Amino acid sequence: MHYIKLLRPPVVEFVRSERCLRLVLAITTDLGDSFFSPKDPVDLLVIGAYTTRKDRKEQLVPVVLTQKSAPKWKAGMRVLKLDLPLPPHPVETIQIRPANRQLTALGTTDIYPPTGQGLILAAFSDILLEKNATTPSVCFRSLRLPTPDNQTLQVEEDMGDSIARHIWDSGIATVSLLADMLLGAGNSPNERPMAALQQLLLQPRDHPLNILEVGCGIGTLGIGMARLLALGQHSKQLAARILMTDLPEAEERARANISRQAEALSQASAPSLDFESLDWEDGKDGVFGEQVQANAWDLIVVSDCTYNTDTLSPLVQTLSALHGHSAQQAAARPKVFLSTKSRHSSEREFWDLMAADGWSIQEEAGLPLPHIDGGGNPIELYLFEKKSREIK
Template sequence: MHYLRLLRRPRHVAPSPGILHVELVVTITTDLGDSFLCPSDAISLRASVEVGSAAYALSPSPQLQWAPGQRVVKPRLALPPVAVSAWALGQVVRVCIKTANDALSAKSLDSILESATDPNASGLVMPLCVVLQGKGDASGGEYTTRRLRWRRHADAWTCLDIDEEIGESIARHVWDAGVVAVAALAAGAHGSLQSTTAQHPLMQSVMQVLDGAGPGLNILELGCGVGILGLGLGAIISRPCTLLMTDVDQAAGACTRSNLVRAEPSAAKLSYEMLDWEVARRGQFGPQVRHRPWHLIMLSDCTYNADALPALVGTLTALSAANSRQTHGGHGFITRVLVAMKPRHASERAFFHLMAAQGWKALAETLVFQLPEIGRESGSVEMHLFEKEP
């Protein structure tokens, strides 16, 4: 998948009273930012501005084309009077950019899952929105927002908004495996019973874990980044639960806390705690992690760094041991781990050898999604479910 991104904060230009232009520096890259979108033909982009619940299309800019070999576009967008007035009053004004062709837009979890399960699908580009700061601040917004719609019922849609930092840091952006995993979990929880994803043995096993934990369901996420997987599952799940997201603060920090504050009310009680795997592998956890046993531990996009794998697997094993101590000596308590990953290099396979060496076993066959990418060979996203008996 490719992602529209801002390389710097929006710049406001007011050439005369009542006139406001917004200058953006936009790129389109893969999730790690290691490759630019290179289509065979130019792709048109479309910009709009949102004021409250109303959206207004912005006049096409000559710079809103992404051509083969391009690395950046710098559109200058003229805002309509209603947006200029709202901005002057300090109201929330958002500028959004997406592909003009909706078939190329990763606009919803449904469209992402369809692309990942249809062998004839083309790749997608994820849209972005950015909030313009008020009249007294010409620096523009601090974050861009990924807005993913998903269908809770046949005629009811829900919005999941995830903030990312503006700029080139890969740590504070959503990555492919987390996005696809959320789409798959939404299908498992609320999708059609005829859905191949909902019917897959791994997804059915995950749903059994979520449904079979009784009234005190506890879910722990490792390496949460900006929180796409934890916040996504928190929005999807319909039963009360505790969902704790963890990471080192360099990778999450203020951006994740901002997403937690803005999260829509749900059945899940969401929170965040710092967790360093090098410390956690020795059984040393923060107070929230120590406080309860965890029925499901989950992680996405955490296996790409082979040097960190021993600490990651050691942390999982230490959490399993802590679970056993929390549950009357461990009688009957089995720790389960859901892993979503986008394989990027052969060294990641060491994760599975380390898991096997520490007694973790696969609970279900791997769920694999093909991930087509425009102008590139398709990648894939894998979901694995492990368990470890006390």
């Protein structure tokens, strides 16, 4: 997949006596290590939106800002700068995406099931017009979920081209698979990958499903699971509990994204969703925060955390310590669900470390990742299990 990335905050300025919106963007892979290089130029569409009141209700009105001439992204480009005339109405948000709908990922069904076409994830940003307003440092992604009312999953990320506090391939692709798994009606369970994972998520139980995410980043996977479990909630199912964990520097963005789901998760039957700091250097020794310590976990999820080989050993040891904690807490045997995109061969050390620590693969699958030229590594999915030692 490729991503439209805002490299700087959008700025409203006067250009030749005309009020314009200045944008600086690029189209790259998730880590920004490769620029989009299409065979033919790709037209881009920038859509603004403003709020109006009609029939005592507020409505969002879209307006195309690229009507006069469509900006183009061409092979060899590394940055695209735009000056777009603004309408008289105060534009509050913008959406930037390919003009060709077939190239655009606007919903989870554009990503899974695989369509065989390359996709580019749109970028969204708020526009602040007030004087002395703080310039926004984040943009956000929005994906339609397969619901009758087209509910959307929104997560914000930092602007710029760093890899920290950004959306990554595995999280967005796995959420799209889970949307089909938990809400989709097109495929039978036998036709979907990861049937054992689906059964674990949906099986009736006498306690809330406790899910712990390690290395959550901005929270794409954990938040996506919470939203999807809420939408697919069966009347007899107890509300799930999802706790996302990462280093302290991830907390601000993760909590901001949790806040974005407040209305959607306001029902009593919706999963609870929270964040707690967890450093794997502590976790490997069984040192956990209050919330991790207070619960026995049914499922531990990990997404895009195998790229840094220096952290693989403490990660695996943390997973085993969490397994041991849950076994002592409630004789639970949590499974580990991993979604990852292999970036380099040295990552395979993770699987060796898992095997050496007593973990075995119960289920695995490959998830093709939409790519404009048919290339790119797939998302690898694994469900690990581990036998607990008998507790005396």
